[in-house]
Amino acid sequence: EPEVTQTPSHQVTQMGQEVILRCVPISNHLYFYWYRQILGQKVEFLVSFYNNEISEKSEIFDDQFSVERPDGSNFTLKIRSTKLEDSAMYFCASTLSGANTGELFFGEGSRLTVL
Amino acid sequence: ELKVEQNPLFLSMQEGKNYTIYCNYSTTSDRLYWYRQDPGKSLESLFVLLSNGAVKQEGRLMASLDTKARLSTLHITAAVHDLSATYFCAVLPYGGATNKLIFGTGTLLAVQP
Numbered sequence A: 001e002p003e004v005t006q007t008p009s010h011q012v013t014q015m016g017q018e019v020i021l022r023c024v025p026i027s028n029h030l031y032f033y034w035y036r037q038i039l040g041q042k043v044e045f046l047v048s049f050y051n052n053e054i055s056e057k058s059e060i061f062d063d064q065f066s067v068e069r070p071d072g073s074n075f076t077l078k079i080r081s082t083k084l085e086d087s088a089m090y091f092c093a094s095t096l097s098g099a100n101t102g103e104l105f106f107g108e109g110s111r112l113t114v115l
Numbered sequence B: 001e002l003k004v005e006q007n008p009l010f011l012s013m014q015e016g017k018n019y020t021i022y023c024n025y026s027t028t029s030d031r032l033y034w035y036r037q038d039p040g041k042s043l044e045s046l047f048v049l050l051s052n053g054a055v056k057q058e059g060r061l062m063a064s065l066d067t068k069a070r071l072s073t074l075h076i077t078a079a080v081h082d083l084s085a086t087y088f089c090a091v092l093p094y095g096g097a098t099n100k101l102i103f104g105t106g107t108l109l110a111v112q113p
Helices: none
Strands: A005-007 A010-013 A019-024 A031-037 A043-050 A053-057 A065-068 A075-079 A088-095 A110-114 B004-007 B010-014 B019-025 B029-037 B043-049 B055-058 B061-066 B071-076 B085-093 B107-112
Touching (some): A019 A110, B029 B061, B029 B071
Parallel strands (some): B010 B107
Antiparallel strands (some): A031 A043, A065 A075, B019 B071
């Protein structure tokens, strides 16, 4: 069964360092998302991406965050200068179709720990 | 802003018992999802509810949706230990341009033998 894969599964970094989290969405999907979950809290939407551009982003997704689809398979989330409060599990998701249709398929997550 | 609230936040129940988790949301929604999350793991899709009165069942879990009351329920029948997990509802706001799901706070379910 097709699945969304994410790397790394866990990354530890120092505050102020840049981090790139990588995702390989399901191959025929067209819409891509990042969500995050701070430990013990609810899952929060960060950004959606379609046709090589951001279609929607939350207030969490400030200038320190960026997303990119550098090739036909990867979808990345970059945090330029990490802060302690960026420590969370980051989930990538993808769907075949966009608004109000299609089920989100989530990856296993990348746990980011900022020291 | 759409708010999604679940209750209870924590539920300890004995095997064989029945219970219901409630999900209330504050504005019109196009669809509602239920997810299961095991500790340190991803979100497993359980149900997608698309319309008022929708009811779906899978094994010991049954989900329903009342869009007029803005309420969804996840009913657990004859709980077993394997159902222990955190359960999230997530709502897609009506007319949203993308799949920007708004998640509830989650319900941690612990089924005791």
